[in-house]
Amino acid sequence: MLVLLAGFTQHSFAFGLSNVTAKAQKLAAEPYHPPQNNLSPTFKKLQFADYQQIKFKTSHELWKAANLPFKLAFYHQGMQFDSPVNIYQIDQQNVTQIPYRADDFTFGSVNHNAKAVKNLGFAGFKVLYHLNPNHQWDDEIASFLGASYFRVIGPNQTYGLSARGLAINTGLAQPEEFPRFKSYWIEKPKAGDDHLTLYALLNSKSATGAYQFKIYPNYQHKGDARVYVKSRIILRRQVKRLGIAPLTSMFLYGPNQPWHTQNFRPQLHDSDGLAIHTGKGEWIWRPLENPLNDPQHVSYSSFALDHPKGFGLLQRGRDFNTYEDLKDRYDRRPSGWIVPDNDWGKGHVTLIEISSPNETNDNIVAFWEPEKMPKPGQLLKYDYHIDFSTHENRLRSQKLGYVQNTMRTPGNIYQNNLIRKPDGTLAFLVDFAGGDLAKLAANHTALKSQISVSNNAELISHHLQYNPVSKGQRLDLRIKVKDPSKPVEMRAVLTKNGQPVTETWSYLLNRTQ
Numbered sequence: 001m002l003v004l005l006a007g008f009t010q011h012s013f014a015f016g017l018s019n020v021t022a023k024a025q026k027l028a029a030e031p032y033h034p035p036q037n038n039l040s041p042t043f044k045k046l047q048f049a050d051y052q053q054i055k056f057k058t059s060h061e062l063w064k065a066a067n068l069p070f071k072l073a074f075y076h077q078g079m080q081f082d083s084p085v086n087i088y089q090i091d092q093q094n095v096t097q098i099p100y101r102a103d104d105f106t107f108g109s110v111n112h113n114a115k116a117v118k119n120l121g122f123a124g125f126k127v128l129y130h131l132n133p134n135h136q137w138d139d140e141i142a143s144f145l146g147a148s149y150f151r152v153i154g155p156n157q158t159y160g161l162s163a164r165g166l167a168i169n170t171g172l173a174q175p176e177e178f179p180r181f182k183s184y185w186i187e188k189p190k191a192g193d194d195h196l197t198l199y200a201l202l203n204s205k206s207a208t209g210a211y212q213f214k215i216y217p218n219y220q221h222k223g224d225a226r227v228y229v230k231s232r233i234i235l236r237r238q239v240k241r242l243g244i245a246p247l248t249s250m251f252l253y254g255p256n257q258p259w260h261t262q263n264f265r266p267q268l269h270d271s272d273g274l275a276i277h278t279g280k281g282e283w284i285w286r287p288l289e290n291p292l293n294d295p296q297h298v299s300y301s302s303f304a305l306d307h308p309k310g311f312g313l314l315q316r317g318r319d320f321n322t323y324e325d326l327k328d329r330y331d332r333r334p335s336g337w338i339v340p341d342n343d344w345g346k347g348h349v350t351l352i353e354i355s356s357p358n359e360t361n362d363n364i365v366a367f368w369e370p371e372k373m374p375k376p377g378q379l380l381k382y383d384y385h386i387d388f389s390t391h392e393n394r395l396r397s398q399k400l401g402y403v404q405n406t407m408r409t410p411g412n413i414y415q416n417n418l419i420r421k422p423d424g425t426l427a428f429l430v431d432f433a434g435g436d437l438a439k440l441a442a443n444h445t446a447l448k449s450q451i452s453v454s455n456n457a458e459l460i461s462h463h464l465q466y467n468p469v470s471k472g473q474r475l476d477l478r479i480k481v482k483d484p485s486k487p488v489e490m491r492a493v494l495t496k497n498g499q500p501v502t503e504t505w506s507y508l509l510n511r512t513q
Helices: 017-028 441-446
Strands: 070-076 086-090 095-097 122-129 139-145 149-152 162-164 166-168 180-187 196-203 207-216 225-235 242-249 251-253 273-277 283-287 298-306 310-314 335-340 346-354 364-370 379-389 402-414 420-433 447-453 457-467 472-481 488-496 504-509
Touching (some): 017 196, 017 207, 166 207, 225 242, 242 310, 242 335, 242 379, 283 402, 310 364, 402 504, 420 457, 441 447, 447 457, 447 472, 472 488
Parallel strands (some): 086 180, 283 504
Antiparallel strands (some): 122 139, 139 149, 149 162, 196 207, 207 225, 225 379, 242 364, 273 283, 273 310, 298 346, 310 335, 335 379, 346 364, 402 420, 447 488, 457 472, 488 504
């Protein structure tokens, strides 16, 4: 069983975000020292399947003996997780460090000896909670492992997209910098608690930070997880791109971008679109793409906003037959929706899409960029909450129709023999559903489509058709690309009497030469 090392005496209510912020400010004023790699070659060269064999013993989980609602298990160092993190417990009397002991782990077939693991440590931790009543075991509901990554899931969800504490210089020609949570402080829960509170100290060559996380596995018993985040960030030096509240996901292919080889799975992604709720009230949906044919293998989009109301990477398809994957259950992977809890001012929601040949790579990143880059030493305060949800109807306007599907296909015309013939255009079929569209079905001729296409394409045709299956509208638009070496931007929204009745469909067709 874990035995805690004695630490400094302090009441739990007296240790909090302000303490970690003071540590971050002190750290920012000091020279940066990179984390020390203390792994032996055996553990550094582990393959993922081998690393998965190293497990924390269930009987040794922290707080298990006390039968508290939350329990902690820990990740061992190995592979790229080559530097230990410090993890502390906060209770009513003390702040104490949780010690690493090799005896708390089983190593499976991984060849090791006492010397190889004696001076190692924790790579991170996972949070356990009895979330699903039909389970006779505690469910893993959160994981903090690697750089500043963390993942959280709610009832009947499986891990998909990740969140991060901070992103620096993501998607640029220069190497990305990955800030790292170097220390954690976790409050010991009380019987009956429905959330867990923890703090983290972030460090990197360019920034330090202090974070508070309040994790609700089943927020208000509505079937989704919510995490309240308070971040305090200090730059050590100027950076070219500062990403606040980053989300990282995977998109390989979907109906807007069919895969080039046969696959039994109709779609393959953790998220299929970026949703944005602007400060002016507009709702935007940007379907994701995998820029495989882009010569730069990366696509960058930016949405300028004042005082954003929310943004996130969503997984809108919830039917199993959308994916047909019994092993990975993409239909259960949550959306990540971020809502600011203080004023974020002016800035951009940035979307970066990176080409990927398979589903093992996280190739999608979205985050907030402030309009003005802060000065080194300035204390930034960004508060927000993240909903990890499989109820996407909660993450959009209830009055407006939403984009249910985006499909892409070569344009064609019917010949006299009724056989279709390609006409050199590119067709997009956009299904709008929900909101008040069903009520407008009898008077759908009053609906108009407002479409804009960038200068690199010609809008050949467009028309609306009532969809009796969804009781919504299908927009069929066809374009002709002028220069394949340049991208094409498109936007479309349905209106009635000049007022929007749907969210805005925004699409970036990546260059192919």
